[in-house]
Amino acid sequence: MSNEEWIPGSKTELMAEIKREWNLLMAVVARLDETKMTTPDEGGWSPKDNLAHLTEWMNSLMGYHMDQRPAAPAPANDNSQTAAPAAAAAGGAETTASAAPSR
Numbered sequence: 001m002s003n004e005e006w007i008p009g010s011k012t013e014l015m016a017e018i019k020r021e022w023n024l025l026m027a028v029v030a031r032l033d034e035t036k037m038t039t040p041d042e043g044g045w046s047p048k049d050n051l052a053h054l055t056e057w058m059n060s061l062m063g064y065h066m067d068q069r070p071a072a073p074a075p076a077n078d079n080s081q082t083a084a085p086a087a088a089a090a091g092g093a094e095t096t097a098s099a100a101p102s103r
Contacts, residue, residue: 029047029051032047
């Protein structure tokens with residue numbers, strides 16, 4: 001959406017927008033080959049790193065909102081610039097172009 005101040009009028013509208021944006025993201029991901037998927041940008045994050053980061057946020061938020069689990073606290077020495085690339089390099093969350101929110 002081009003309007004950053006857009007607010008959905010209903011849950012149905014919100015869910016439709018989330019689905020639309022998810023599908024746009026997955027269309028971009030589907031066009032990336034292995035080299036592009038793992039090549040870091042100027043900030044050191046590859047598309048794969050960003051997807052792993054997004055996956056962890058989605059899991060945390062779904063657990064918090066859907067399962068009433070508390071959000072996990074950040075590690076004491078959290079470095080937000082390297083957390084996702086380090087997790088991905090260590091075999092962290094795997095993400096595929098066909099993955100979609102399950103809830």
